[in-house]
Amino acid sequence: MSSATWRNFFTYNKYAQITARAVRQSLKESERVVAEKRGTTALKYQQWENGVGGPQVFLNSEEDKK
């Protein structure tokens, strides 16, 4: 497939994370538990304007409610 349209929607890093998640979910149960730990992130970020910070937002907002 020479023309890949995913580049219009997200970056390569997001692409790699999605494929990694797919691989992890396809592992056997015991391996999967170990691998899930390597893929967890609870990152929060906030934008700053002129020395004032905006609201802090979760990067993965659906996952943080679990």
Next chain:
Amino acid sequence: MLARRSLARIATQPSPLGAAPKNARNMATLREIELRLKSVKNIEKITKSMKMIASTKLAKAQRAMQSGKQYGLANSEIFQHAPSETPAKRKLFIVVSSDKGLCGGIHSSVTKATRRAIANTEKPVESDSPIMVIGDKSKVQLSRVLGKNLAMSFNQIGRDIPTFADAAGVADLIVKSDAKYDGISIVYNKFISAVSYEPDIVEVVGENALKESAGFRAYEMEDDVTKDLAEFSLANAIYAALVEAHACEQSARRNAMDNASKNAKDMIDRLTMQYNRGRQAAITNELVDIITGASAL
């Protein structure tokens, strides 16, 4: 010196351990020492346990750092073979620290290095170069000094060993943000040994600089692939910096808690001596009273 003063006070006023109001000051002295002794003992227990926890975390963090450094080395291989022709004028600074304190001078060393780099006259960068901070502690310090340059900040990294997912998330947000820069400098703490660290800056070449470098132009490269490579190498560099900074933080916390426990132990010894001397002086005074009373009969 303090012991002698309190001793003199106790000697002039009889039976400091009695409940009489005019002796309340002496009773407070002895009681005060007892309370201080108890609280310093608690503090020593806490700092000792924090030191143990940091030691075990350090072992794990060092192992993760050894394997994580390979990502950064792979990056530097590429950048070595594709050096940029013109020096970057406008740099994006990524400052790597963490959210938790009680770890010595980790956060302030990284903040100082950033300030030095921005004020550097040898390799000048634009004074409104954007800064993105990972970790609340450095964010607070930098917002006071270089608040106008702050573009974005991240937290909740560093609770546990940083994962590549964290680094990829950060890189993703940076690329998607509309900050303008020619090159990227990552400021982090380099792990020298279990007792020492020092701040270091690692350069990441941006997408445009990669495209224009002589090394890349020698090959036929699609623009898409170059963009992917630039984004991925940014995530690599951030990951290597994150794990190394995490290891530095654990070692600094262990050393700080070790020093705190030693100081607490010294304080406990001093206070115990003071307390025992005061107690014995009180008992001696009581005895003197009793004996003079008995000899008067």
